[in-house]
Amino acid sequence: MxxxxxxxxxxxxxxxxxxxxxxxxxxxxxxxxxxxxxxxxxxxxxxxxxxxxxxxxxxxxxxxxxxxxxxxxxxxxxxxxxxxxxxxxxxxxxxxxxxxLSSSVLNYPTGRSIAFVQQPRSSLSNTAPCRIWDQFLSKDELNCLLTAFYDPNAHYWTSHQYAVEPPSPYFSYLIPLDPETGRNEYGTIGSIIRRIQRQIAEWKPLVQQCTYCEMWAHNRPHATGHQLHFDSDNEGDGDVIRNPLVSTILYLTPGNDSVGGPSLITNQRRSSQHLADQGWYTPAVYNRLVAFDGKVLHGVIPGKGVAPVNQECMPCSSNRRVTLMLAFWKRITTLSESRQRQRMG
Known part of the structure; x- marks a missing residue:
């Protein structure tokens, strides 16, 4: 050689x-x-x-x-x-x-002085593809979700071999919804889903007709973001690309709204002829629910600087951005349907 x-x-x-x-x-x-x-x-x-x-x-x-x-x-x-x-x-x-992305987005301001859409009937929120509700979950609901998702060594993460860099393959769960009866067979998570569904219905009434809720989560260090993307059925694989009616985010890092960058939601859709010219971002405030139109481009800005350490948090999780996502679908490909297509192909 x-x-x-x-x-x-x-x-x-x-x-x-x-x-x-x-x-x-x-x-x-x-x-x-x-x-x-x-x-x-x-x-x-x-x-x-x-x-x-x-x-x-x-x-x-x-x-x-x-x-x-x-x-x-x-x-x-x-x-x-x-x-x-x-x-x-x-x-x-x-x-x-x-x-x-503009410097004002990448070098985002920090603190709770950030302006954001909160009142559903305000003139600004009528044009925004998103809504925000703070202090959404009860103490018992929060404790349930923190037990499942907060610790990066929790069973949910280890059983799926979850990793950030390099990223583990995407995985999610589909929870059936009964639009007729509203029956809940999934305990606390089912109750949370139904409550979110009712809350969103004030903005998107058709969400009450959804037949599935897709659930996935992330537990990431401060400096990681998430690329701009569209939520889509089967990762956009197939001849017909479907999007959820509404996607939602629950922020689960206690006591700290400066861990990880803000979520960025744009006005760009797959049908858009130009790049997004408007965007809305929200810090990861604990116990905040964000809902947005499932057809728009969105992502997470990487956290800037050093993540502040919350002394009340567990050391292993104090500098991690923990989120639970719930997307509402009228129709979505289940795992059995996907496997059947693969066999036919």
Whole structure:
């Protein structure tokens, strides 16, 4: 083997390891000096790969490009969330990005002074594809959900081998709804679903006709976000793409509305001819219910800075963004139907 090739491969592996160390430190960062070190690591990788690609025509175009892209994207996010958009834009231009979310979104304000839609009959909320209700769940309902989802070592997560980076495969549960009788056969979670359904019906009356509620959850470190996406039946696989009538989020991190970034809900739909020109975001306030039109593009902004530690929380969960999602469907593909299609295909 060519000695130069071996040296280049070893160098790329070293850069990959630096990126892994940077991301690991970022996800568990507890003080500002941790983030300073994260930026130094990503910057060293970015500058090294950028100079090599600019000065040499012999650089391998596979793994080297991947680590170059990864370091650039992460460094740009750090810069954008710390009021340095000009340098971030220069990096994104090198990476051939043509657009990004605005700085006011990525470097979102913190604290409860953020304006958001809350009154269903207000003039603003008539145009917004979302609604918000605070202090939605009772103490007993909260305790039930916290037992199931709060601790990252809880049975729900370990039994599904849930992981954040790299992400575990998507999984969810379908809970049948009886539009005629409203009968509940699913205990506390069934009661919560029915109460949410009744609350949403004031805004979206057709939700009372839904036949299924899809349930899934996330338990993520502060710095992770979630890509912009559309909720869809069977992950959008198939000839006909269906969306839920309404999707909802329950925030379950006690005592802290600054862990993890805000949810971002836009006015963009699959049928839109242009990118979203309006967005609404809400911090992850404990015991808040957010409901939004199931057809719109939405996601989660990565948490900026260091997650504040709530002394009342369990240490393993104090810097994690815990959410439960419930989507209401008129029709959705069940697992048995999906398997039948696979056999037929």
């Amino acid at each position: 060519d000695a130069n090739v071996g040296q280049r491969d070893s160098h790329v592996q070293h850069l990959e390891q630096l990126c892994k160390e940077a991301r690991s430190l970022w996800l568990k960062s507890a003080k500002v000096t941790d983030l300073i070190e994260v930026e130094k690591l990503y910057r060293s990788v970015w500058e090294s790969t950028h100079n090599e690609m600019r000065n040499s025509s012999n650089v391998s175009a596979s793994a080297h490009d991947v680590v170059h892209q990864q370091a650039g994207e992460k460094l740009a996010m750090i810069l954008l969330q710390s009021r340095r958009p000009d340098e971030a834009n220069s990096i994104l231009k090198v990476l051939n990005f043509t657009c990004r």
